[in-house]
Amino acid sequence: GEQVEQRPPHLSVREGDSAVITCTYTDPNSYYFFWYKQEPGASLQLLMKVFSSTEINEGQGFTVLLNKKDKRLSLNLTAAHPGDSAAYFCAVRPYGNEKITFGAGTKLTIKP
Amino acid sequence: EAAVTQSPRSKVAVTGGKVTLSCHQTNNHDYMYWYRQDTGHGLRLIHYSYVADSTEKGDIPDGYKASRPSQENFSLILELASLSQTAVYFCASSYDRYEQYFGPGTRLTVL
Numbered sequence: 001g002e003q004v005e006q007r008p009p010h011l012s013v014r015e016g017d018s019a020v021i022t023c024t025y026t027d028p029n030s031y032y033f034f035w036y037k038q039e040p041g042a043s044l045q046l047l048m049k050v051f052s053s054t055e056i057n058e059g060q061g062f063t064v065l066l067n068k069k070d071k072r073l074s075l076n077l078t079a080a081h082p083g084d085s086a087a088y089f090c091a092v093r094p095y096g097n098e099k100i101t102f103g104a105g106t107k108l109t110i111k112p
Numbered sequence: 113e114a115a116v117t118q119s120p121r122s123k124v125a126v127t128g129g130k131v132t133l134s135c136h137q138t139n140n141h142d143y144m145y146w147y148r149q150d151t152g153h154g155l156r157l158i159h160y161s162y163v164a165d166s167t168e169k170g171d172i173p174d175g176y177k178a179s180r181p182s183q184e185n186f187s188l189i190l191e192l193a194s195l196s197q198t199a200v201y202f203c204a205s206s207y208d209r210y211e212q213y214f215g216p217g218t219r220l221t222v223l
Contacts, residue, residue: 001171006154034211043202044155044214089154091212098143098162098209099170104154 002027004092006103014111019077021106023090026071031095033066035075038087038105047088048075052095080110115139116215118203124221131190133218135203141213143206144186146170146178148199149217155202161186193222 003026013019031052036044048064050057050073055066061084063076073090090103115138125131137144143162147155157170159178167178175197177189190197200219204212 032209032211036214043216046211046213049211093209096209098160098168099157100212102154102156105152107152 002030002092002094002097002099002101004090004101004103006090006106008106009104010107010109012109012111013080015081016079019080019084019108021075021088021090021108023073023092023103024071025073025092025101027092027094028071029094029096030071030092032093032100033064033073034091034093034100035062035064036089036091038089040086044089077108080108082110082112084108085110116203116205116213118201118215118218120218121216122219122221124223125190125193126223127194129193131193131197131220131222133188133190133201133203133220135186135188135215136184137186137203137205137213137215138184139205139207139213140183141205141207142183143208143212144180145204145206145212146176146186146188147202147204148172148197149202150199158188158201195222198222 035047037047057064091100093100145160146158161167161180179187203215206212
């Protein structure tokens with residue numbers, strides 16, 4: 001089945017700096033890709049999504065890039081602010097599959 | 113916006129006891145899921161359902177049962193709770209195979 005590896009597990013950057021979180025997946029039929037944000041003690045909120053047909057999506061200060069050739073998904077934060085401190089999870093769903101596979105998560109800390 | 117609620121929000125159970133976690137969604141989604149999250153880890157799929165009165169096994173179904181009596185409701189049942197089932201449990205729903213909307217979670221502690 002699908003396997004998703006997310007890196008790094010912890011990331012600390014200064015306010016205003018950029019940050020990149022990367023996920024690699026194994027199933028070449030993967031078609032739907034999601035990023036979720038989880039603040040401490042809270043549930044997961046959908047942050048962004050990209051489908052295999054697009055490869056890039058931008059919003060809320062983030063950019064999602066999909067490299068299908070390398071089977072790599074990245075979440076790029078261009079200018080971090082304190083509200084971005086949270087855990088971030090990538091999620092991948094192969095075409096025709098009901099199940100989503102989640103990465104292990106990245107805990108992002110924004111330092112003043 | 114999608115609305116998924118869970119009850120209870122927190123529960124302490126004794127080893128060997130029965131625990132039922134409930135999930136209710138009001139977004140008319142066909143798909144519902146149960147995940148567990150262990151401290152510092154991602155989500156692992158326990159059971160899911162895409163139609164009422166039918167459930168499917170996820171990646172870690174051992175020790176858990178699920179029930180989907182209606183489109184809106186999905187329960188997770190631990191017949192004999194064990195220490196290793198201490199975790200936070202999330203319910204989610206989705207329209208077809210698109211993004212999932214999560215409930216607030218239930219923190220289960222088994223003593």
